[in-house]
């Protein structure tokens with residue numbers, strides 16, 4: 001999916017958008033600019049010394065013309081001045097880099113941290129809509145463009161413009177006829193530059209968006225490499241990638257052609273004019289209207305001017321690319337955070353990051369006054385929800401969900417595939433927000449809680465267990481209460497929490513890995529089996545010690561016996577924790593205190609497993625499908641390893657059937 005913004009932001013607006021990143025670096029940028037200006041002016045002074053030098057020599061050698069008293073000394077002084085000016089120019093160039101490079105890297109870093117933080121805060125629906133490659137390119141390539149523009153482009157654009165203006169003034173002081181001739185070349189260049197600006201900006205935006213799409217394709221195919229291999233789709237994926245890469249190549253070539261056309265004009269026109277200027281200059285010297293020194297200085301000045309005149313197109317291109325990068329960055333930064341804390345803590349956090357204030361200070365300020373104590377009560381009050389892309393005339397996915405869980409209760413949520421179970425449970429920690437009605441935790445609407453506090457009370461484990469490339473210890477203790485890990489992830493308190501969580505989730509296999517719980521589990525935990533990943537993710541939810549545990553079918557990849565062992569331990573260890581578990585199989589449902597049936601966007605029945613079996617045809621339908629799956633899995637398990645079954649039932653840390661398999 002390509003995300004292309006049709007309208008570029010007005011310049012003022014774009015600059016205003018990046019202003020927070022520039023705080024504290026403006027002084028150094030100005031210092032760098034002054035140094036660069038000084039270098040440019042020194043470069044322009046060199047031809048003036050040449051003029052004096054040449055006039056001195058020619059004045060002395062011309063017969064009948066009175067020369068200076070000591071022409072040799074004049075030459076030495078001029079040579080010395082040239083050397084000194086060369087050294088001064090080199091020093092000022094060094095000073096520009098010294099002033100500007102560190103703050104430019106700082107700006108890039110701040111912007112990168114800000115966009116990362118923003119991505120954390122934007123709702124799940126934003127991430128559903130935006131391809132990851134687009135976000136990657138906005139966090140990487142676009143910000144590198146910004147850094148290069150601050151460090152080089154912005155400064156040199158000012159310096160080269162000033163150099164051109166001052167150079168033209170100097171040319172006029174030497175010979176107005178020759179200067180006028182040089183200026184004639186500049187007018188068509190300026191006219192052409194307006195068209196260039198529009199063409200290049202459009203090409204630049206297109207290439208940056210296409211680069212983002214290409215990054216998405218790489219990311220998706222690396223992520224799904226097993227599927228591509230298994231289905232032999234590698235060559236097709238390569239073809240698709242080649243197509244996208246060639247499209248980008250075409251755009252880049254077009255971009256280069258636009259730039260080359262402009263640069264060609266900028267280079268060629270002054271060169272042609274210089275040829276004419278040589279003839280005119282010699283004539284002016286011959287008729288005595290110009291000194292030889294001034295003619296030499298004229299050409300030396302045009303040589304100094306050639307770099308800025310030729311480079312101005314590149315610098316404009318760089319400026320436009322950086323502007324496009326800023327627009328793309330701000331597109332993400334200005335996407336509203338629709339799921340936010342009510343107290344304004346989010347805004348404070350964002351500001352704090354822009355100012356590069358230590359994040360720990362910024363995020364810890366959560367107002368807890370007036371919040372009810374955590375008891376584990378959970379209720380859905382006429383909750384409605386429809387995804388944003390639902391047609392206006394279609395019924396919402398969740399039409400009117402009314403359900404209450406008492407503290408400590410385990411409730412299973414069942415429903416046919418696609419009935420909205422996962423969506424419903426995501427409303428609890430506000431991964432999605434209700435579009436009507438309310439979800440209450442401990443008697444208070446979840447939208448009334450600071451997000452940090454809500455997510456402390458509610459912990460969730462998903463069917464699709466996402467792990468991070470870190471140790472098992474770090475993954476499990478990811479959401480652990482601050483007090484448990486205050487002394488580090490290997491403190492006794494953290495160790496105890498880790499033990500209990502792994503034991504409850506039947507994830508004892510972790511201890512058998514080469515480095516036990518300190519084993520690195522590879523990118524996204526792909527070195528583990530699906531069932532092992534699910535159990536680590538479950539242990540992570542348990543280690544958060546929530547008042548309310550939401551489990552979105554987190555045991556689906558386990559065999560029936562391992563699942564039974566996990567569920568039985570869960571009930572023991574989490575006796576006081578309210579648990580809402582999305583379930584498909586009778587084995588999970590049977591362990592719940594009550595079961596709620598979701599159908600047609602409403603809860604159609606609530607009761608114990610036995611009660612529902614007796615009275616609900618919908619429930620019997622759903623559960624029969626689940627039971628068939630159970631039996632199939634059981635047959636696999638029986639054929640597998642009977643001995644590991646005995647282990648699983650008898651010892652919590654022992655390998656389960658799934659591990660043995």
Ligand SMILES: Nc1ncnc2c1ncn2[C@@H]1O[C@H](COP(=O)(O)OP(=O)(O)OP(=O)(O)O)[C@@H](O)[C@H]1O
Pocket residue numbers: 125128387388389397415416417418419420421422423424
């Ligand atoms: N991000 C999304 N944007 C739009 N529609 C979505 C999104 N996520 C899910 N849906 C749609 O909402 C419906 C319910 O999905 P959901 O995952 O909540 O169902 P479920 O009952 O959990 O299904 P399953 O039992 O298969 O896991 C489906 O039709 C699905 O296509």
